[in-house]
Amino acid sequence: MEPTTGLILRRITQTELSVSAHKLATIILDGIAWKEGYNGLSRGTAAFTLSALAEKMGVSRQYLTVLLTELEASQLQLTRQKPNGKYAPWLFRFTAFDEADEIEDVASGRDDTSLSRKDYNKTVFSGHININAVSNVFQTCWADLIKAAKTVLPCWNVDTQVIWDRFLAFNRARGNEKVPAGFLLGFMRRWRTAPGTAAQPKEAPTPQRTPDPKERELHDQIKAAPSSNRQFHASDLCSKIGMAAYEARVLEVIRQFGCQRFTAMLAVHGRAVLAGEIAR
CATH class of the missing domain: 1.10.10.10 (Winged helix-like DNA-binding domain superfamily/Winged helix DNA-binding domain)
Structure with a gap:
């Protein structure tokens, strides 16, 4: 399935x-x-x-x-x-x-x-486009795809036929007779708006949330030990202090920061690196 x-x-x-x-x-x-x-x-x-x-x-x-x-x-x-x-x-x-x-x-x-x-739920540009076949986009299968895709692209306010005409002219100027359909999507993504054309309104950026001191402290501890080496860190630390002590440290971090076990393990590794107990 x-x-x-x-x-x-x-x-x-x-x-x-x-x-x-x-x-x-x-x-x-x-x-x-x-x-x-x-x-x-x-x-x-x-x-x-x-x-x-x-x-x-x-x-x-x-x-x-x-x-x-x-x-x-x-x-x-x-x-x-x-x-x-x-x-x-x-x-x-x-x-x-x-x-x-x-x-x-x-x-x-x-x-x-x-x-x-x-x-019909996805905008799929597959297959090939014959550049010299049809000049009227509405007589092709590409009109609906262009209209669906352009809503989130720089050419959002450009007529579908205009996009098609410029795409054909672009390829004819380069001697292309048949191109992958993905070229059309790429062409629309790189659309250059003419001077004086209204730009598409953009949503106001979401303000970055300022982390609280405890969260910053937790992040600093995690950064001290690369997460890609977490299995080696866990093995080295357990060999040094024992499994029981390792589990106790993990539980202590969970109680202190209210984080998940996985995050707590990374923090424990970072603390051990900062304390010189294990290598980074």
Whole structure:
């Protein structure tokens, strides 16, 4: 059974996570492409910059890293990569749903469907466009796709036919007779507004929440020990002080900050690094 929005959302709610990690998981889920080629993404993948995620969450970049690490270590198995260069968005994927056996565990049945699987719920630019075939966009299958996609792009207030005409002229000038449909979406994303044209109104940026002193203290402790080495830190610290003492420290952090166990473990590792008990 193929994963759907409802299926992944059920798994998110069933997974033991902090409240903030649950929220982050749903934000990433909301951006997942469910059709190959949607926004230029492969199926099951979401694209975000870390600054955009931090703004949506209302947290600092440092705390966002902690939350991402929590999702990576959870049963959701979040993975992220940046294959398209330094300034490109990160690509996120819940790899727990890549295996059929994992999906069957939480699926309600093979008749379960989701709106996200319907073609008309996503703007998909797939196939190829013949540049010299039809000049009237409304006689093609691309008119509805252009109208749907442009609402969130720089060409939001440009007539659909004008977009199509300029796209054809752009490719004819370069000698292109047939191009991938994704080129049209990319062309719209890079639309240059003529001087004097009204700009699309933007929402006021969400003010950054100022972390309280206790939260800042917790973040500073977590930063002291790279979360990617958490398993080595736990092993080294348990070998040095014993499992019982390790658990006691974790419980102490939970009581002090009211955080989840995973976050408390990272803080314990950071404290140990700062105290010189284990290597960073």
